[in-house]
Amino acid sequence: MVTAMTKLVKVIIDDREYDFPAGMNLVDAAKQVDVTIPVFCYHPKMKPVGMCRMCLVEVGNIQKDRATGEVLLDDSGNPQIRWMPKLQTACTMNVSDGLVLRSTSKAVDEARRNVVEFLLTSHPLDCPICDKGGECPLQNQTMEYGPGESRMNFEDKKHLDKHVPLGDLIFLDEERCIQCGRCVRFQAEVAGDDVLAFHERGRDLQIITVSDPGFDTYFSGNTTDICPVGALTTTDFRFGARPWEMNSVPTLCNHCPVGCNTSASTRLDRDFGGKTMIKRIMARQNEQVNEIWMCDKGRFGHHFTRSEDRLLQPMVRAAGGSLSRETWADAVAAAAKLLGDANGSVAVIAGPSATNEDLFTLKQLAAGVGSTRLGAWPPTHAGADLVAKVGVGKGTNLSNLGKGDAVLVIATDLEEEAPIWRLRVKTAHDRGAYVVVANARKTRMDDFADAVTMYQTGHAATAFADLRKQHPEVAERLINANNLVVFAGAEGLTLDGSRALMQACANFLIETNHVGRANNGLVGVFPGANAMGQHYLGFSPEATRDIIANPPKVLILAQADVVADDPAAAAWLSKVETVISLSLFDDEATRQAKVVLPVQSFAERDGSYTNGERRVQRFYTAQGPIGEAIPAWQAVARIAEKLGQGKARLSAAQVMNDIVAAIPAFAGCKYSDLAKVEAQFPQVGGDDLYYGGTSYKNTGGLGVQIASAADNGEAVALGDVKADAVKGDLIVVPTVRLYNRERVFQASEAQLMAARVAAPYVEINAEDAARLAIHDGDMVQVSAGAAQPVKVRAHVNGAAPKGTVLLPRNLQQTATALTIAAGTVTKV
């Protein structure tokens, strides 16, 4: 990492002198001063391998007097340069003092032409039917540097398999592959899932997958972005459209708190009634958030937006009767009437995909009818308020964590809950950061940890508070770390347990002086894309708990699929007199609502989310509308207008202006501010397709990070850690799987991912299984707390600790336990 401390060295590139931080890669350095050295195998996010030989340049060194260190001059007074006898691969060199580079010369030009010629000897040149055609580095560099004609005898070209499924999601065209190894290296070095490899040798060298199932990773799609040719294509997009027919729309992933910046490639499409349709989603560079990566859930999980289950028009229930289609005006009027008549007995529960604008408008509507009861859904994770206080400091970039720094990951399965954080903590680990994982069970993150500490199920807070006693050597490393980031989830915790853990984390960070600074502080691994937005706009899980306990007369459900999530929802919902549902889907809650208002997904509208690192980021309208659905904030604003609360805003941007005026945290978050971009390193995308992938370049904005209270210099007090643990012989811990059957991921059309979603299962310890006479693969019935028992398959695989069973949520239609509870498992 280049820091202000890094020494500068003088380098001459094409006869001009520049200063660069010592140790910078030569290709990157040249690129920074607009000297393009063409590459295929090199990628600034991975170690150089010198395979393709495209980056050959002339390199020399300025000669200095050994004794005095003075530059030796030739007869005409110019520095003497000793040129290396052979061309050198720039990608495998770093800048050093006195280095001289010639990026073009006869020899260099010839070498490049030859490399391109070699690469094309057996290349199929099927650009007209290649997905990469139009945004292909090989195409571009052939135009720029290659010979105009092929000297290879056509019959001598090597023919290979063109449709090799590496897994369910990615195909390999062996003929197009130029053996650059980027995909293999990405999987090994960046993702940490070593599932691709080279097979055979010489001209037979090919990419294969070495996992079963094939290409088993959450990050496979990234390889299609960085593949410099059309060798890797996604099952989702291949042969779907040509790059030049599509527009690139900056958007955000709405699946998890990372908030990956993405880019939707869209075009008018006959498969979508001639409307603008998202054809694919790619990562958009935001070095502080997702770098240039994203996970496969975000990339392929956009089909739900076009699902057949989408609600198409507003509906109102006649007294005691069924729902019938209404105009927006009538539906709005009906909702307004119900709210107006509620006498202030109103509450809102907003789901994790509701945007900042939606939440603010809801808050105002509630206030207008005399309610401050704003619940966040799902009510599983507490402590967003603490994150607002001691969350990671402004300017935090996980890529800056390395030697001397530390990361603690506690009570979360980071791989499943926030994949890109898992990837970024893994690379921090590779750079030398000390990574500690604490949980009651093994998780994938353990593979990238320096220390793994296990605690008894449910006892995260006390375990952490006792860390100094129990694991002094680990505590020591965390306390003394230059920088410390804590990722805390709520796995295996009740809502109170979650609060206790968050408080313990906050206390530790405050006590060890790891708050109020960049690259230090707390990150809540919360569900969904906007839990921090929920907090800043007044929504809390505690309020949800209160709403459930004391049902209001009128409940507004805003994109909260409560029945699918919570086995108890049907019961508590029945105590609410009136439900007004703002929903994408025809879900169970909607079916019992009095007023149903179809709202738009992130795809069809603009808006903003506040990610887990408190970065407010905006997304733009990518896809054509569905039915009569409108943005949730608009529906809410129209109800408020009907209630006489003031004129509805005309745009999301205006709503944000209101937020900026009303909520101090959002100062500086006007849409124009959120849209600001600045140069990022490495430079990717752009016209020269330098590293492959057109949509990388961020033109939509980098967002604005909200300052934490500690950032603002406010003193933050320690709090009491109130331990809370569930007791029982067998405790059922709900876990999260990235690929699940939630409507916002799996809804109908998303068959693409169906094969990747696990069949419902429960994980049970071998000892417990033996005691209960359960064998691996048996069907068992699991009951937990008050939830309806569910039938699932038992996995006796060593994943669950003794006395605890792990029951992933959302793998089946029936809701399973939302939070930890005592339960039973019996063989059926």
Added chain:
Amino acid sequence: MKTMNIIYREKDIPNIREYDVYVANGGYDALKKALGQKPTEVIDTVKASNLRGRGGAGFPTGVKWSFIPQSEPIKYVVVNCDESETGTFKDRQIIENNPHQLIEGALIAAYAIQATAVYIYLRGEFWDQAFDLDARIEEARKGGMVGKNIAGSGYNCEVYTHVGAGAYICGEESALLESLEGKLGQPRVRPPFPANKGGGLYGEPTVINNVETLANVPWIITNGPDAFKKIGTEQSAGTKIFCVSGNVEKPANYEVPMGTTIRELLFDLAGGISGGRQIKALLPSGGSGPIIRINGNDDPILDTPCTYEDIAAKTGSILGSASFIVIDETVDITWVASKVTKFFKHESCGKCTPCREGTYWLDKTLDRIMRGEAKESDVDLIANVARNMQGVTLCALGDFAANPIIHTIKNFPEDFKSHIGAAKTPAAPKTAAAAGD
């Protein structure tokens, strides 16, 4: 003309492969002597002897050892017994017949750099030899020469064998290290070099030497560097094993002092050209070095002394691993080029573009030339393709693969011309042993 057996001592002492016989004839005395010296003294002795690496590049062995940073706690010696160069079969004879001399030499090297272990990497076909070596290592261990507290000196060093999966490229030192680590055998980017931290086996500083190189070391320690330098020439000290194959009456390994002439080797030792025919060409460094044109048995070029310096200066080729493939007047050089190219196409690791694509391209085009389907311009094409491969690849195999094309076309243009136009049946050499069909 006589051979001189510093390495092939089995020729003078039967059963020297056995530990007891080896020890009875002064075996492991050199190791004991070295263990009584400071490691740097051992390095200095080897430096002073001018011993050069026998693996092909001829790098001064003592200098190579001195690159190893003494401060690193973990270091390795790796013995290169991949022996895959076309026409090379000398190391096999050493490990089969005088294995203890290799083990002793490797342990001296290990002591000199204070290595913790020696790995002997053998080509994939050397299974039987590897098992036999394992038995020899155990013999030496029983004798106190391997493992803990070697010869009571307090120095510990393990010796392991490892068999590759059968790839020429795994003889290239950095690919060898990858393979030894259990990875795909492809060369590494350098720097860091094997001697540096980060560049060697498992990232630790490592000396890699050829079998023959190390087998010289005990003799040097016992007899001193000056005695060694008295054999051969200043720049090419000692004996060298020449693997003579092809169109000679007595193909075999011959160990002779450096400076022996090509004529002495081929005619005095190897019995002359097969069937009394005339010599046409010589590949002195197997398929990977430039071919030498020799205009019959009276050509004065045959009087060139076999040293690194003379072969380079007087023949335009290289001594390399001294794998002398002899080609007589009946052999079509185009056929030789196509044969050798098939080898390199098969053995290219595929990591870098010019070699991966170039060897395939050359091979396909040569096939067409051999079938009589090519145009004259195809000969120019392959010459140009080969030149485009030179100097731009990740490892030397790319250069090796280009050499045969460039030099066969340059030295034997008429052989290529004869294939243009009329369809021809491939011209096979008269003796099957030639060029190892």
